[in-house]
Amino acid sequence: MQEEKYKYLELNDDDYAVKFNKEPFIFKHSLESCSLLSFTTLAETILKLPKSHVYFSSGNVDITANLDTAHKLFKPEMTLQDAFANIETSGAFVMVREPESDPVFKELFSDLISDVKRFADNIDPGLHGFKLYLFIASPESVTPFHIDRYSTLLFQLQGHKDVNVWTPWDKSLISDFELEQFFSFKEGFSPELKDGYLDTAVVNHIHPGEAVHIPFVSPHWIINSAEVSVSLSIIFNSKRTTNIANALRFNNWYRNKFNISAAPVNNSRIQDAFKASIYNFYQSVA
Numbered sequence: 001m002q003e004e005k006y007k008y009l010e011l012n013d014d015d016y017a018v019k020f021n022k023e024p025f026i027f028k029h030s031l032e033s034c035s036l037l038s039f040t041t042l043a044e045t046i047l048k049l050p051k052s053h054v055y056f057s058s059g060n061v062d063i064t065a066n067l068d069t070a071h072k073l074f075k076p077e078m079t080l081q082d083a084f085a086n087i088e089t090s091g092a093f094v095m096v097r098e099p100e101s102d103p104v105f106k107e108l109f110s111d112l113i114s115d116v117k118r119f120a121d122n123i124d125p126g127l128h129g130f131k132l133y134l135f136i137a138s139p140e141s142v143t144p145f146h147i148d149r150y151s152t153l154l155f156q157l158q159g160h161k162d163v164n165v166w167t168p169w170d171k172s173l174i175s176d177f178e179l180e181q182f183f184s185f186k187e188g189f190s191p192e193l194k195d196g197y198l199d200t201a202v203v204n205h206i207h208p209g210e211a212v213h214i215p216f217v218s219p220h221w222i223i224n225s226a227e228v229s230v231s232l233s234i235i236f237n238s239k240r241t242t243n244i245a246n247a248l249r250f251n252n253w254y255r256n257k258f259n260i261s262a263a264p265v266n267n268s269r270i271q272d273a274f275k276a277s278i279y280n281f282y283q284s285v286a
C-alpha cells in the first residue's frame, strides 16, 4: 500500500500526481494524532513564541481585504491571551509564521518535509524552502482573496472550512502584469478579485483529517464554518516554481527598463530558466 510511505499524508491515488500544482485536490491526513496540535496545547505554545512570528487580527474581514496588511489594519483591542480564552466569540484570526523556530515543532516539521518530498519531489523536483504556518480562527473567520509565492498543503485539524481555489495561470483573473508586480514586491501589492469571478472558484470543503493542495499561484480565499478552526499548512517551492518566480521578476525589470512587455512566463521551461539565470546573475552583482 502506498500510504505506508508516509507518516502523516494519506495519498493512495496516482491522480494526485497529475493534479499537483495544476488544480486543487483534497486528501486525508493523520495529524490529529499529534498532541502538539490540539487547540489547548497550541494556544499555550503560541503565547510563548516570539511576537514577530505571531500575526493577530480580526477574522471579520472582507474577502477583498489585503492579506499582507490586514493584520495591521484590523488589529483587535484585546490581548492574544483573551482572544484564545474567548475564541468562540472573540472574532480572532491568529496566524503563526514558522512555528518550527520552536524546538517543540522540530520533529513534526521534519516528518512533514519527508512526507511532502516522498509525494512531490518526483513530480516537481528540487523541493526546498519548506515552512510551516499555523492558523487558529474564531467561527466564520475569513482569509481574504490572495495568491502566494509558493505551493501549499493545508491541513484541517479542528472545525470545517471552505477553501475556494481558482485554477492557476488564468490570465483573465490574474494578468501577467499583476503576477510580475506581485513577485517583484514583498508587501503592498496584491491582485484584486475581479467582478464576476467570486462564484467561479472550486469550493474545497475540508473537515478535520482532510487537507487541500493549493497550487503555486492559484488564487484563493477561505471561510471557516460556525466553529473554532485549527489548521496547519506547509509551504514550499521547487526548482521550477523558483525559476518561474525569478522569470516574473525578470519580466518586471524588463518592462521597467524598456517600457515593453517580455514574453509571458510559464510557456517555456527553457525560457523561464534562462530569464531566471539572468535575474539571479543581476542580483548577485547588483
Ligand SMILES: [Fe+2]
Residues within 6 Å of the ligand: 146, 147, 148, 220
Ligand atoms: Fe494562501
